[in-house]
Amino acid sequence: xxxxxxxxxxxxxxxxxxxxxxxxxxxxxxxxxxxxxxxxxxxxxxxxxxxxxxxxxxxxxxxxxxxxxxxxxxxxxxxxxxxxxxxxxxxxxxxxxxxxxxxxxxxxxxxxxxxxxxxxxxxxxxxxxxxxxxxxxxxxxxxxxxxxxxxxxxxxxxxxxxxxxxxxxxxxxxxxxxxxxxxxxxxxxxxxxxxxxxxxxxxxxxxxxxxxxxxxxxxxxxxxxxxxxxxxxxxxxxxxxxxxxxxxxxxxxxxxx
Amino acid sequence: xxxxxxxxxxxxxxxxxxxxxxxxxxxxxxxxxxxxxxxxxxxxxxxxxxxxxxxxxxxxxxxxxxxxxxxxxxxxxxxxxxxxxxxxxxxxxxxxxxxxxxxxxxxxxxxxxxxxxxxxxxxxxxxxxxxxxxxxxxxxxxxxxxxxxxxxxxxxxxxxxxxxxxxxxxxxxxxxxxxxxxxxxxxxxxxxxxxxxxxxxxxxxxxxxxxxxxxxxxxxxxxxxxxxxxxxxxxxxxxxxxxxxxxxxxxxxxxxx
DNA sequence: TTATTGGTGATTGATTATGATTGAAAATGG
DNA sequence: CCATTTTCAATCATAATCAATCACCAATAA
Numbered sequence: 014x015x016x017x018x019x020x021x022x023x024x025x026x027x028x029x030x031x032x033x034x035x036x037x038x039x040x041x042x043x044x045x046x047x048x049x050x051x052x053x054x055x056x057x058x059x060x061x062x063x064x065x066x067x068x069x070x071x072x073x074x075x076x077x078x079x080x081x082x083x084x085x086x087x088x089x090x091x092x093x094x095x096x097x098x099x100x101x102x103x104x105x106x107x108x109x110x111x112x113x114x115x116x117x118x119x120x121x122x123x124x125x126x127x128x129x130x131x132x133x134x135x136x137x138x139x140x141x142x143x144x145x146x147x148x149x150x151x152x153x154x155x156x157x158x159x160x161x162x163x164x165x166x167x168x169x170x171x172x173x174x175x176x177x178x179x180x181x182x183x184x185x186x187x188x189x190x191x192x193x194x195x196x197x198x199x200x201x202x203x204x205x206x207x208x209x210x211x212x213x214x215x216x217x218x219x220x221x222x223x224x225x226x227x228x229x230x231x232x233x234x235x236x237x238x239x240x241x242x243x244x245x246x247x248x249x250x251x252x253x254x255x256x257x258x259x260x261x262x263x264x265x266x267x268x269x270x
Numbered sequence: 271x272x273x274x275x276x277x278x279x280x281x282x283x284x285x286x287x288x289x290x291x292x293x294x295x296x297x298x299x300x301x302x303x304x305x306x307x308x309x310x311x312x313x314x315x316x317x318x319x320x321x322x323x324x325x326x327x328x329x330x331x332x333x334x335x336x337x338x339x340x341x342x343x344x345x346x347x348x349x350x351x352x353x354x355x356x357x358x359x360x361x362x363x364x365x366x367x368x369x370x371x372x373x374x375x376x377x378x379x380x381x382x383x384x385x386x387x388x389x390x391x392x393x394x395x396x397x398x399x400x401x402x403x404x405x406x407x408x409x410x411x412x413x414x415x416x417x418x419x420x421x422x423x424x425x426x427x428x429x430x431x432x433x434x435x436x437x438x439x440x441x442x443x444x445x446x447x448x449x450x451x452x453x454x455x456x457x458x459x460x461x462x463x464x465x466x467x468x469x470x471x472x473x474x475x476x477x478x479x480x481x482x483x484x485x486x487x488x489x490x491x492x493x494x495x496x497x498x499x500x501x502x503x504x505x506x507x508x509x510x511x512x513x514x515x516x517x518x519x520x521x522x523x524x525x526x527x
Numbered sequence: 528t529t530a531t532t533g534g535t536g537a538t539t540g541a542t543t544a545t546g547a548t549t550g551a552a553a554a555t556g557g
Numbered sequence: 558c559c560a561t562t563t564t565c566a567a568t569c570a571t572a573a574t575c576a577a578t579c580a581c582c583a584a585t586a587a
Contacts, residue, residue, distance in 0.1 A: 168408070
């Protein structure tokens with residue numbers, strides 16, 4: 014094990030797991046805590062992670078130092094780009110399923126097609142769409158999860174089993190060559206039910222999700238039709254997986270303005 | 271859980287829920303109140319939230335003036351009074367069903383009991399309750415009706431058939447000696463399903479509804495347990511009907527202040 | 528061989544985070 | 558207004574963690 018190799022592993026681990034303790038890293042990499050601390054120090058200097066007492070956390074988790082609003086807005090802008098691209102696929106008369114999440118919320122916000130039926134399990138999206146006149150809104154029942162603002166659980170799945178939609182837009186926490194993942198089992202089950210009832214399945218995920226593998230698998234790429242993101246695809250492994258499963262990759266760089 | 275991780279969580283929580291108590295955060299994050307206070311102090315110094323006695327609130331909502339729509343609600347003051355009275359009946363641990371409507375919305379707004387489960391078919395109420403920490407929120411699925419902001423229809427009724435609640439608060443457009451009525455058949459069917467699944471049925475209606483008979487009957491007085499309003503009952507015929515069916519009549523005049 | 532260099536593990540005093548305690552301050556309810 | 562309760566800030570003790578330092582080893586070059 015070379016030093017740089019070890020540092021890369023630490024960086025990857027913290028990226029995917031959002032946090033790690035010094036003692037745990039030392040054990041995992043079969044080295045001393047001193048070495049881990051030195052590595053963490055260096056990685057922090059390179060902005061790869063953020064140190065804390067006892068370990069380190071991923072930079073985006075520590076979003077409390079750099080002004081929260083600033084970061085929030087900038088994040089929203091990337092997601093708005095994805096949404097702008099995704100919303101073009103929605104045609105009048107269609108039935109659209111919008112999963113909970115900030116990116117799908119942007120889709121709802123930018124939706125201006127008349128005569129569409131929107132089904133959602135997000136209270137925020139529902140709230141947003143109540144103001145839109147040309148939208149027939151259907152809300153999926155379920156239990157509210159305040160971490161994501163989505164309605165999930167058996168009720169949601171039961172209701173989903175009774176509907177069929179033309180197109181579904183799903184968010185995901187992890188996007189890897191084998192498929193998409195999310196940290197919560199309830200959410201995953203609900204998303205899976207969404208995949209099952211949609212003619213066309215679109216995943217929306219900004220590039221920070223690429224390479225991440227979260228706890229629970231939602232589905233594989235063969236179940237997905239389109240992946241929307243905000244930048245060119247630079248992971249050859251993921252690109253290959255998408256191609257093999259006929260998944261269209263679409264993104265909108267900030268071009269036309 | 272690292273300190274910075276915890277602080278980020280607190281910041282996010284307060285942002286999304288608009289407020290949080292020290293004790294609740296301590297419990298949620300499995301730490302002491304001392305630590306939470308230190309975190310809150312630091313977060314306040316960074317302008318991420320605003321501390322209050324007992325907790326913190328989000329920076330953006332420092333003042334609570336009536337919402338844009340709320341000013342245009344007729345009899346808003348009466349409805350708030352009715353809600354203040356009705357909300358006293360809700361006890362910790364109970365499961366509460368809140369029908370859509372401006373009066374029931376006021377109940378949601380004034381709800382401050384911890385550990386209750388609230389089931390609602392109103393997007394507005396759901397949206398309001400996402401901000402309340404101690405509430406387990408369940409949303410009834412269904413189709414959105416623009417005129418009332420409620421979710422109704424077969425989906426709603428199906429989901430209602432699968433639940434049982436301790437107490438339900440219903441609105442009504444007409445209150446007459448034979449029972450309560452509403453103008454829309456879909457809404458009526460949904461309200462009827464609500465009556466069926468509740469142990470205790472409470473009707474909330476300001477005095478302007480008394481004597482009105484709307485198009486579709488929801489239920490008769492024998493199905494109702496309590497009627498909340500804003501003034502003494504002056505219709506002897508209605509009073510008689512209530513008495514014969516053991517319906518409690520409760521109101522809150524603007525007394526104690 | 529010998530010196531040097533870079534990386535490593537161990538040690539230790541210093542630092543930091545935390546939970547408990549207590550008197551002070553603030554909210555609450557007459 | 559006062560009494561009561563709740564919450565707070567300040568302080569302390571403790572435990573965990575860290576930075577600094579030193580010694581060691583292996584690889585390399587003179």
